[in-house]
Amino acid sequence: MAPIRQTTGASHAAILGIGTYRPSRIIPNAEVVEAIDSSDEWIQQRSGIRQRRWASPEETVQSMSVDAARIALERARVDARQIDCVIVATVTHMYQTPAIATAIAHELGTDQAAAFDISAACAGFCHGVALAADMVRGGSAGHVLVIGVERLSDLTDVGDRGTAFIFADGAGAAVVGPSDTPGIGPVVWGSDGEQFDLIRQKEDWRDVVASENPQMPHLVMQGNAVFRWASFAMAKIGQQALDRAGVAIDDLDVFVPHQANMRITDAMARAMKLPERVRIARDIAEQGNTSAASIPLALDRMIEEGDARSGDTALLIAFGAGLAYAAQVVTVP
Numbered sequence: 279m280a281p282i283r284q285t286t287g288a289s290h291a292a293i294l295g296i297g298t299y300r301p302s303r304i305i306p307n308a309e310v311v312e313a314i315d316s317s318d319e320w321i322q323q324r325s326g327i328r329q330r331r332w333a334s335p336e337e338t339v340q341s342m343s344v345d346a347a348r349i350a351l352e353r354a355r356v357d358a359r360q361i362d363c364v365i366v367a368t369v370t371h372m373y374q375t376p377a378i379a380t381a382i383a384h385e386l387g388t389d390q391a392a393a394f395d396i397s398a399a400c401a402g403f404c405h406g407v408a409l410a411a412d413m414v415r416g417g418s419a420g421h422v423l424v425i426g427v428e429r430l431s432d433l434t435d436v437g438d439r440g441t442a443f444i445f446a447d448g449a450g451a452a453v454v455g456p457s458d459t460p461g462i463g464p465v466v467w468g469s470d471g472e473q474f475d476l477i478r479q480k481e482d483w484r485d486v487v488a489s490e491n492p493q494m495p496h497l498v499m500q501g502n503a504v505f506r507w508a509s510f511a512m513a514k515i516g517q518q519a520l521d522r523a524g525v526a527i528d529d530l531d532v533f534v535p536h537q538a539n540m541r542i543t544d545a546m547a548r549a550m551k552l553p554e555r556v557r558i559a560r561d562i563a564e565q566g567n568t569s570a571a572s573i574p575l576a577l578d579r580m581i582e583e584g585d586a587r588s589g590d591t592a593l594l595i596a597f598g599a600g601l602a603y604a605a606q607v608v609t610v611p
């Protein structure tokens with residue numbers, strides 16, 4: 279048996295910079311309720327959403343990703359040619375193959391970086407950060423670009439009162455690379471496939487094609503069951519991520535949960551007994567639920583508004599269709 283040499287990478291990995299893209303079209307609740315039996319007041323009370331952004335035809339999954347990535351690279355002071363791998367978390371790239379990651383890696387000018395998409399829905403960005411940290415420490419990549427991007431407006435039935443007001447579009451990117459100190463804690467992740475049906479595309483593409491009246495297979499969701507699962511089960515996952523990172527809750531500065539519903543965020547904060555001083559991401563009010571893009575969008579807004587500062591300790595927790603979830607503690611770049 280020939281000995282196989284192993285690689286080791288950097289001692290530690292960290293997020294070196296993040297960047298985002300918010301589509302230009304702002305859709306207030308008043309516009310959404312034109313097509314559903316609902317009201318601005320109900321939507322704000324039950325979800326905390328005041329408005330969301332939906333992409334125009336020119337704001338594609340690729341263009342939004344590239345714009346967000348360029349900002350992240352600039353802030354990280356990393357050249358595109360230093361990126362060895364591009365991971366794109368998305369469920370709204372409409373080609374089954376090839377992955378949009380290869381086109382993004384090319385447009386950014388990487389030196390033929392490895393590039394692939396991952397499908398972990400709203401948990402995708404935290405899955406990507408976990409993979410990237412392990413790649414940097416394991417030696418399979420020097421720098422990794424992680425992108426969370428969605429055009430959920432393509433998969434949203436504007437006439438479905440259970441989902442029309444929730445989903446939105448946007449992109450967020452993070453450059454993960456070597457660091458002198460640990461900047462990304464151990465991931466706590468998992469899945470519950472018994473609840474596979476709770477949020478999903480309405481039907482298989484083959485059924486769409488076979489249908490007499492083909493329709494886009496929009497997302498359907500059992501909102502209340504998802505709400506109950508996320509509010510209770512996810513607080514435990516957040517605590518486990520803190521425990522695995524060896525970070526006491528009193529040392530946490532920032533909490534960035536997936537932006538699914540303001541009431542889920544509040545329920546998690548209560549269940550985790552987050553101290554008052556911990557700043558909480560509330561991007562959902564202006565941005566809606568952008569699935570894989572929601573955590574980098576929410577963190578970036580906190581950085582811009584001074585609620586998260588470089589060096590702060592942040593807990594990220596993402597959850598969604600699958601059901602799939604992932605959480606980790608990170609240092610704010």
Ligand SMILES: CC(C)(COP(=O)(O)OP(=O)(O)OC[C@H]1O[C@@H](n2cnc3c(N)ncnc32)[C@H](O)[C@@H]1OP(=O)(O)O)[C@@H](O)C(=O)NCCC(=O)NCCS
Binds near residue numbers: 444
């Ligand atoms: C979708 C969501 C806001 C609905 O809120 P909810 O409190 O669970 O509401 P329910 O589905 O239990 O419905 C409560 C009532 O509101 C009504 N209702 C539902 N949607 C409505 C709407 N858009 N406007 C007005 N009323 C609505 C229902 O008909 C029901 O009426 P009833 O009591 O007379 O039967 C909430 O379940 C949610 O946010 N779930 C998680 C969604 C999510 O995060 N998805 C992505 C996962 S990452």
